[in-house]
Amino acid sequence: MLTCIIRYQIDPTKKSQFEQYARNWGQAIPRCGADLIGYYAPHEGSSTLAYGIYNVASLADYESYRARLSADPLGRENYEFAQKEKFLLREDRTWLKLASSPHGASK
Helix, strand or coil: CEEEEEEEEECHHHHHHHHHHHHHHHHHHHHHCCEEEEEECCCCCCCCEEEEEEEECCHHHHHHHHHHHHHCHHHHHHHHHHHHHCCEEEEEEEEECCCCCCCCCCC
């Protein structure tokens, strides 16, 4: 399993647009085949950092998921919404693999 963490730099005056974007992904991402952990908007501290986190089985599965997402009506609409509203200033993806499993195992 691979975890994709998307780090966004957002326009702090457009936090509500980011939150709408996140809610839309909350519908489209699971429907298109990724295991969405969640989207996170600024609350305390930085007013410009936000995150999206989801799991996929492999990079090959990610490519299939991305194709489904780009064909999904809400997915296309959300991409267009972000372009139109310009609330995303930067977007970086990092791929991680869980290293601490199993959790809570005794010695």
